[in-house]
Amino acid sequence: MESTEHSGRQQTATERRRRELLEAAERIVLRDGPDASMNAIAAEAGITKPILYRHFGDKGGLYRALAVRHTDALLANLATALDAPVLRRDRVEATLDAYLLAIETRPQVYRFLMHPSDEDHPSESSFDVGRHSAPLLRRLGEELAKVITDRLDLGPGGELTARVWGHGIVGMMHGAGDWWLRERPCSREQLVEQLTDLLWGQLAAVKDRVDGPGF
Amino acid sequence: MESTEHSGRQQTATERRRRELLEAAERIVLRDGPDASMNAIAAEAGITKPILYRHFGDKGGLYRALAVRHTDALLANLATALDAPVLRRDRVEATLDAYLLAIETRPQVYRFLMHPSDEDHPSESSFDVGRHSAPLLRRLGEELAKVITDRLDLGPGGELTARVWGHGIVGMMHGAGDWWLRERPCSREQLVEQLTDLLWGQLAAVKDRVDGPGF
DNA sequence: TTTCAGATGTTACTAGCGGTAACCCGCAGT
DNA sequence: ACTGCGGGTTACCGCTAGTAACATCTGAAA
Numbered sequence: 001m002e003s004t005e006h007s008g009r010q011q012t013a014t015e016r017r018r019r020e021l022l023e024a025a026e027r028i029v030l031r032d033g034p035d036a037s038m039n040a041i042a043a044e045a046g047i048t049k050p051i052l053y054r055h056f057g058d059k060g061g062l063y064r065a066l067a068v069r070h071t072d073a074l075l076a077n078l079a080t081a082l083d084a085p086v087l088r089r090d091r092v093e094a095t096l097d098a099y100l101l102a103i104e105t106r107p108q109v110y111r112f113l114m115h116p117s118d119e120d121h122p123s124e125s126s127f128d129v130g131r132h133s134a135p136l137l138r139r140l141g142e143e144l145a146k147v148i149t150d151r152l153d154l155g156p157g158g159e160l161t162a163r164v165w166g167h168g169i170v171g172m173m174h175g176a177g178d179w180w181l182r183e184r185p186c187s188r189e190q191l192v193e194q195l196t197d198l199l200w201g202q203l204a205a206v207k208d209r210v211d212g213p214g215f
Numbered sequence: 216m217e218s219t220e221h222s223g224r225q226q227t228a229t230e231r232r233r234r235e236l237l238e239a240a241e242r243i244v245l246r247d248g249p250d251a252s253m254n255a256i257a258a259e260a261g262i263t264k265p266i267l268y269r270h271f272g273d274k275g276g277l278y279r280a281l282a283v284r285h286t287d288a289l290l291a292n293l294a295t296a297l298d299a300p301v302l303r304r305d306r307v308e309a310t311l312d313a314y315l316l317a318i319e320t321r322p323q324v325y326r327f328l329m330h331p332s333d334e335d336h337p338s339e340s341s342f343d344v345g346r347h348s349a350p351l352l353r354r355l356g357e358e359l360a361k362v363i364t365d366r367l368d369l370g371p372g373g374e375l376t377a378r379v380w381g382h383g384i385v386g387m388m389h390g391a392g393d394w395w396l397r398e399r400p401c402s403r404e405q406l407v408e409q410l411t412d413l414l415w416g417q418l419a420a421v422k423d424r425v426d427g428p429g430f
Numbered sequence: 431t432t433t434c435a436g437a438t439g440t441t442a443c444t445a446g447c448g449g450t451a452a453c454c455c456g457c458a459g460t
Numbered sequence: 461a462c463t464g465c466g467g468g469t470t471a472c473c474g475c476t477a478g479t480a481a482c483a484t485c486t487g488a489a490a
Contacts, residue, residue, distance in 0.1 A: 264478080
């Protein structure tokens with residue numbers, strides 16, 4: 001235990017190095033998108049591949065380490081929007097807007113976070129069919145479910161309802177956001193309003209067309 | 216033009232060959248998931264790689280050719296559910312159920328369709344940030360938008376509203392379906408009902424918790 | 431009948447990827 | 461002086477997508 005101070009310093013040193021490597025990796029991922037290779041990242045950091053593998057195990061490890069930072073940041077943003085002491089509808093609007101602002105200002109990061117591509121091969125083996133969506137989406141869904149459970153009185157079986165709604169709303173946000181980012185058919189405010197209208201039951205409220213078969 | 220009959224026969228012959236190759240590819244993709252390699256597919260078809268490349272150009276071409284079949288099939292299913300002459304809410308339920316039934320019965324196909332992984336590199340070059348979601352989702356969103364525009368009276372600016380709602384609903388379906396397929400927290404019928412409730416404005420209608428800060 | 435076109439098929443290769451084994455060096459502590 | 465150990469490198473493996481070059485069969489035109 002005499003080497004506590006020493007190992008402590010080493011600890012901070014390796015942590016610092018790790019952060020430097022992560023920053024280099026981020027630069028490359030931002031530049032090359034999903035084509036970022038370990039060679040390129042190592043070169044950007046001024047070193048060679050094996051060091052990366054010593055620090056992060058494999059490519060999935062590096063990507064995961066890179067992802068948690070932004071995931072945490074985004075989740076924090078959304079949490080504040082979700083916890084604002086305003087009307088429920090304003091809170092929903094603020095949350096949607098926070099998400100869309102995030103993906104608008106840093107689309108490369110967004111793309112990286114949402115694109116699991118391969119990774120996570122080593123962990124939880126055996127073909128679990130259906131797995132595909134990014135961990136970030138799952139976390140978002142669960143987080144939103146918690147808030148819904150806390151805030152709304154859903155009666156018996158409400159926990160299931162909350163989770164379905166959480167993942168459904170997150171999916172809606174993601175799908176609409178992805179489409180919007182690609183086509184930019186309107187302003188962010190407009191998009192937020194339309195989506196909030198949708199969540200507020202406008203789909204059920206608007207009238208049928210008069211000239212069509214009125215079902 | 217004299218060789219019309221000849222080239223016609225050749226046409227059908229190569230088309231048949233192409234279909235055989237696609238069926239072999241499908242078998243392998245269903246077995247190996249996203250790890251399916253061109254070598255494996257060629258071996259399954261009883262041939263070697265270059266023939267695949269002659270037929271489909273590159274791996275993206277093969278995947279695209281493979282995708283359009285299932286995409287068309289799924290779209291046809293959804294279109295019938297969407298066009299059923301029943302109440303609007305029943306139609307929404309039927310559509311959700313059709314989608315979820317499809318991904319439930321053939322999760323590997325679903326996974327393949329939703330996972331662009333790499334592909335489409337050759338076309339529309341230059342980093343178009345934000346692109347990520349599968350073409351299937353885009354088509355679904357647009358298709359749904361068309362139906363909404365046709366059926367609902369959304370007033371001025373209704374076309375934008377329809378597209379936002381279309382992509383938002385498809386995203387909700389996708390997100391919730393993905394989560395449900397992974398965790399199987401309830402039956403399909405329950406999920407459909409909860410999602411329809413969400414779309415029908417229950418999020419706005421339910422009461423706040425009495426014990427919480429009642430916003 | 432010969433000859434030419436075109437499709438089918440092969441072997442053998444390139445370039446690059448993720449990942450690893452083996453080795454080197456400098457610097458702490460005993 | 462010796463020993464361990466963290467940072468670093470070279471050189472490699474097995475794999476992938478993709479390609480060039482060559483062989484073969486078939487059927488139509490000269």
